[in-house]
Structures are given as C-alpha cells and as structure tokens.
Amino acid sequence: MGRPAAGRSVTAKVLALLEAFTPEAQALTLTELARRADVSLPTAHRRAMELVAWGALERGPDSRFRIGLRLWEVASLAPRGLGLREAAMPFMEDLYEVTHENVQLAVRAGLELVFVERISGRDAVPVRTRVGGRFALHATGVGLVLLAHAPVEVQEEMLASPLRGYSAKTTTDPVRLREVLADVRRRGYAVSDGQVTTDALSVAAPIRDANDEVVAAVSLVVRADGAEPAALAPLVRTAARGITRRLASPVG
Numbered sequence: 001m002g003r004p005a006a007g008r009s010v011t012a013k014v015l016a017l018l019e020a021f022t023p024e025a026q027a028l029t030l031t032e033l034a035r036r037a038d039v040s041l042p043t044a045h046r047r048a049m050e051l052v053a054w055g056a057l058e059r060g061p062d063s064r065f066r067i068g069l070r071l072w073e074v075a076s077l078a079p080r081g082l083g084l085r086e087a088a089m090p091f092m093e094d095l096y097e098v099t100h101e102n103v104q105l106a107v108r109a110g111l112e113l114v115f116v117e118r119i120s121g122r123d124a125v126p127v128r129t130r131v132g133g134r135f136a137l138h139a140t141g142v143g144l145v146l147l148a149h150a151p152v153e154v155q156e157e158m159l160a161s162p163l164r165g166y167s168a169k170t171t172t173d174p175v176r177l178r179e180v181l182a183d184v185r186r187r188g189y190a191v192s193d194g195q196v197t198t199d200a201l202s203v204a205a206p207i208r209d210a211n212d213e214v215v216a217a218v219s220l221v222v223r224a225d226g227a228e229p230a231a232l233a234p235l236v237r238t239a240a241r242g243i244t245r246r247l248a249s250p251v252g
Contacts, residue, residue, distance in 0.1 A: 013039050014047050018056065018071070023130065027064040075132070084216055085117045087246040088207070091239040092119055095220060098235060102127050102221035104202075106142040108150060109134065111158050113143045116216075125200045125223045135196075138163050138177055139170050141204030142217035144190035148181040149206055149214035155181065169194040189237055190217075191229045199224055203232045205240035210248045218243060 008016070020028060020036035028036065034044035048065055051057040055070025085105065092103045096119045104127075105117040112134045120127075129135065137143035137150075137158060147158060163172040171177045184190040189205045196202075204219035220236050 010047075013037065013043060014051065017044065017047055017051065018067075021067055023133065027060070027062075027066050029064055033065055084207075084243075084247070088117060088216070088218065088243045091242040091246075092117065092218065094242075095218075095235060095239045096121065099220060099222070099232075100124065103239075104129060104142060104219045104221060105216060106135075106140075106146065106219075107216045108137065108146040108154075111137060111154070111161065113137055113140065113146055113217075115142075125197075125221060127197075127200060127221050136164055136166075138172075139166050139192060139195045141190045141192040141202030141219040141221070144180065144184050144192060145204045145206050145217035145219075146214070148184035148190065166196045167194055167198050169198065171195065187233075189233045191233075193227075193229070194224050201227045201229065203229050203236050205233070205237045207240050207247065208244045215247070216243075 016037035016039065017033060020033055025032070025036070030041065030045055030048065033048060034041045037044060039047070048057060048059075052059050052065070052068070055068045057065050057071075058068040059065055084107070088105050092105060096103045100121045100123070102121055102124045103119040104115055106113045106115050108114075113136075115129050115131055115133050115135070118127075118129060118131055129140075135143060137147040147155060150158075159174040159178060163174065163177065164170070165172045171180055180190075189203060192202045192204070194201065200221055201224040202219045202221040204217045206214040207216040207218060209215045218236060218240050220232055222232065
C-alpha cells in the first residue's frame, strides 16, 4: 500500500483508482477498487463516478468498473507512441509478411519497457506481452536493446537491482548481464533465448531518432526450437533501419 488516503491529494487518489486496474483485474467492484487504491469507500465512489462521467471509467450492468475508451483515446496521443507507431507500422508489417511471426515495438520507461505496438502471428508462439503492457528490461530482446543503449546511470541502477527470473534461462547475474549488454552494443542486436518463456526466442534491434539516440526497439519473436538468431537478425535490423530513416525524415 502507498501513503494513507488522507495524506494524498485528490489527483493522487484518482491516479490510484486508475492504477488499481491490471491485466489480471480488468473489472472491479467498488469495494475492490477502494481496497486496491487504498481509499475509503465514499472517496472511491465519488471519484469513480467523476471518472465515469468523463469517460475514463465505464460501469457495466454488473456494477463493476472498467477502463473507459476516453482514457484510451487520450493515451493514444502520447507523442512517443503516436509518431513512432506511424513510422514503424509499415516496416513491422513487412517483417510480419516475410516471417508470419510476432513483431513487437517497445520504448523504455525508467527501469521497464512499454510495448507500444505488436503484430501477432496466428500460428506463432504465444507471448506474454500486450500493447500498453510493461515488462522488465533484462529479459526480453527489446528490453536488452533498450537497456544496452540507456544512460549509464540507468544501467547501473538496473544492475544493482534484484533481477527477476522468468525462466531458468533468465539472466539474473549482474556480471553476466553487463557482458550481455556489451555484446548487444557490439553486434547491433539482442537475442533473448527462452528468457521469458522457454519456448520463445526473440531477436531485437535498436531504432534511432534524428539525433542518433536509441528511442525504441523492434523485435521478432519465434519458437525457440530450431530458431537461428543469426539468420533472423538481418531481417530485424533492416526493419529497424527503415524505421530509423522514417523517424529522421518524417516528411515525405
């Protein structure tokens, strides 16, 4: 729990209500909403109804609250996502057409990554990602790319933090992770082989802006069994370079 409700501003309480929703808890009763946001029942009711009136929340026939479309509409205007997605989509679609595998686009947010777009192959390996979802930087292909090119202070903070293991193959040793990041910078792409789920392998490459700063990463996620990262890397790097060129010259 965070600070007691009485010590928080109205804005903080409203944000806590929105933050109460997760992929595992997409529909909440008023009681559940109050408990998860750590606010009183009257406060939860008052603020939730204001959010319903604005469209940030919706209340169904079952009286449960859900995230509203108005909030999605506003979030979709985030400049780091909007311009990037528009620039990336043609190249992501090309990558998908060539492989018919999962294609993902992500940006860094602190010590995590946020997926801003994805294309899922019908028969491709299942992945534990969703648009708008967050994930650790040290386990996924896109995360390794973003961490390898993050400011030094971000890397050091990550290396000093507990590294969660998602599978037996996840890199949780900071010394080894430092070596992996150096290898990503040297090769120009990252490989995450079974580090999130043992049946999936991802190959990711950096996307740069007009100032040559890495602002995002694109990846291809395939079944680990029989996958050849060296053969997939040129495809992913070609897509990343295309998106980079588009970001550098968005007009035309």
